[in-house]
Amino acid sequence: MTFKHSIKTALGGLHSNTSRSILTILGIVIGITAIMLVLSLGAGAQNLILSQIQGMGSKTIVTVPGRQPSGPSDFANVFLDSLKERDLQSIRNKANVPFAEDVMPVVFGSVRLSYQNETYQSTVLGGGSAESNNVMSDIFDIYPEQGSFFTASDVLSKASVAVIGDKIREKLFGDIDPIGKKVRVKDKTFQVIGVLGRKGQVSFFNFDDMILVPYTTAGQYLLGRKYFDRIIVSAVSEETIRTTVNDIEMTLRANHGITDPEKDDFFVETQADLADRLKTITTALTLFLSGVAGISLFVGGVGIMNIMLVSVTERTREIGLRKAVGATNSDILTQFLFEAVLLTSLGGLIGITLGSSLSFIISFIISKFALASWSFSFPYLGAGLGLLVSAFVGLVFGLYPARKASQKAPIDALRYE
Template sequence: MMRISDSFRTAVAGITVHKNRSFLTILGIVIGITAIMAVMSIGQSAQELIVGQIQRFGPANVFVVPGRQPNGPNSAAGTILNDSLKEKDFKDLQKKENVPEAKAVVPYVFGYAAASFGSEIYDVMVIGSSEYVQKNFDLKVAEGRFFDVFETDQKARVAVIGNKVKEELFGSANPIGEKIKFKDQKFQIIGVLAAEGQGSFIDFNKAVIAPYTAVQQNVLGIKYFNRIIVEAESVEALPGVVRDIKTLLRNNHNIDDPEKDDFFIQTQESIADSVKTVTNILTVLLTAVAAISLIVGGVGIMNIMLVSVTERTREIGLRKALGATNGNILTQFLFEAVFLTAIGGVFGVIGGTLLTYLLAYVANKFAGLNFSYIFSVSGAIWGIAVSFVIGLVFGIFPARKAAKKSPIESLRFE
C-alpha cells in the first residue's frame, strides 16, 4: 500500500511542474471564493449596521404604523399615505387606564420640505414630534437646547436643526435665535444636533425637528400621525402593551375583524427580524451568483486536468509498469485537482478578506457609513470546504480516466 504522505508529495510535485499553468487554473477558483467571501462578509456587515440602527429605537418601543401590514414590495408605499392614526388615538393611548404599562407615547409626523434662510434654500426632512423624541432616538444637542413639553403643547414654532442643515443654511454663523422659513411659515431655531454618522433610516443631519403640533398645522397640513411610538415600561411588558394598543385602536376605529386592521404594530425585534430576512435573502442570492464562477472555475480545473492526463500518458504507463495500482493513479490525479482548488480556496479567502476590508475602509472613509469590517469565519470555512468539494467533483473524471489507462498502451503513447 502506497503511503498517503507519498500520494501527497507526488501530487504537489505534479502541480509545481507547471507553475504558471497551475496559477492560471486556480484563478477561477480564487475569484469565485473571493466573491463569495466578500458577499458573505459584506452581507453580515450590512446586517449588523442596519440592525444596530434599529436597536437605537430601544427594545421596549412599540411602533404603531397606519395602514395594512405590508406583505409585499408594492404595499409598502401605501402605508406612508395612510391617515388612520388621528389625534384622538394619540390622546387615548396617552391615558394611563388604556395602556397601563406604557411609559411614554410619542407622536411622530414627517415630510420633506424646502427650508430657507435669507437666500439659502435646503431640502430637509421635517420631523414633528414631542419633546420625548430626543430620549427616544438618543439625540445629542451640540448647540442651544431641545424644545420642551410646553412648547409642544403650545404649538410653538421652534425647531432643532441637524448639523448639515446648519452648514447649508448658515455656514459658520450661529443659527440660534434665527428664523428659518418653510414657504411662509417661520420657525425659530433653538438648537443644533450633534453631527452623526450616516446609515440610519433617518438622517438626522439633514432633519429639522419641531413640535408635532406646529409641523402638522404649519408645514405638512395634516391632522394624522405617520407613527405613534409607545414605549413600554420594560421588554417584558411589550406583549401587554401591544394587546392594549390593538384593543384601543380597534375600538376607536370600529374594527371587529383583526384582518381589517387599518394599523399595524412593529417592535424593534420584528423590524430587526424582517431586515435580517431581507439581508439574508440578498446574501444567499448574491452568493449563488458568485457560486456560478466557482462552477466555471471547476470546469477549468477539469479541462486542465484532462490535458494533463493526456500529456502524462507515458508517465502513467511507467508508474503502472513499476507497480502503481489504478487506485494509486486515481489518488495522484485526484489529489492534484483537490490541491489546486484548495490552494485556490485559501487564496480566495485571503483575497475575500482583503477585498472586504478595503470595501469597509472605503465605506467608512469616503461614504461616512459606520460600516464595520467583519471577518466571516463561516465564509472562510465554507470557502475552503467548497473549494475542496469542487476539486473532488471536477477532478474525479480526469483522475478516473488516468487510472483506467492500460499500462502498455500508455507506455507506447507518443
C-alpha cells in the same frame, strides 16, 4: 503509496504545470472572492442596521399606518392615513394602555430650507408631546449640543421653532452661531432654538440631516396632514412590552371598528420585531447573492475537469512510466484526485484572502466617507465553508479525469506520442 507520498507527487505535478494550474483555479478564486465579499459586506450591513435600530431603545414600540406587507400584492392595500389624533389620545389614555410611559406622534417629509443666500434640501421631522418636555430625548436618545428642545407648550401653540441637525448647521450657517437665527422652511419662518450634536442614524432617521419641529406645526403648516406617519410608544419596562403591544392593537381596533385582525389597517412593531424582520431580509439577500456568486464555482469546476482531462492526455507517457515501475490504478487515481483538490483548495484560500482584503478596503472607505458606524466583519463560518466547498468542487470535478488516468493501460500509455 503512502498519503504523504501521494501529496508530494501531486504537488510535483502541479509545480511542473504552473501556468496551467493558475488558469485552472481562476474560476474558483473569482467565485470564493465574490462569496467572501458578499458575506462580509452583508454582515457589516446587518450589524449597522441592528445597531441603528437599538439606538431607539429596547422598550420602544412603533405603530405604523397600513397593513404590514407580506408580499408584493399587499402594497396596493395600505392605509397611509389610518393613524389620527383620536388614536393618539386613546393610546395616551392609561385606561387603554396602562404601561405606556411616553407616547409621541411623528410626521415627516421632504422640505427645502433657506437662510440668507444658502438653500438646502432636507427632511422635517415633527415630533414632541403636549404632555412632556423631554419625550424626544427620552425616545430617540438625542440632546441639543446648543440651545434646547421645544417644549410641550410649543407643541400646544404650534410654535414656529426648530432644532436642526449638525449637517444642516454646517451647510446653512457655517461658522455662524445659528441659535436665534430665522430659517425659511417652505414658506414659513422658523426660529432655531437648538442644534443637535453628531448622532448619525437612529433606526430610519438620520438626525444629522434633519430639522425637528413640533408635530402640530409640521402637520398644519409644512406637510398639510391630519394624520401621523408613526405613533411611537415607550413601555415602562421590557417585561411589559408584549402587553403594551396587545393593548395598542386592541385600542386601535376598537377605534377603527375592526373585529378581524387580518383586516388591521395598522401594524405594531417592537425593536426586536423590526430587528428580526430586517435580519431575515438581509440574510435572504446575502444567501441569494452568494448563490449567484456560487455559480462561478460550478463554472470553475467544469473548467478544472476540462483542463485536467487535457492534462491527463498530455501526461499519458508519464502515467505509463509510473505504472511500469509499480504504480497501481489506485496510486494514479489518488495522485490526480489530490492535484484537483489541492488546486481548488489553493484557489479557495486565495479567494478568501482576496475577498476579505477587498471587503476590508471597501468597509474602510464606507466608514471614512459615508457611514462612520460601519465596521468590517470577517465571516469565519463563511471562510471555513468556502474552503470546504472549494475542496469538494475539486473532489467532484476531478474524479472523472482521475479515473480516466488510472484506467490507462501501461503499454498503450508508453506508446503514446
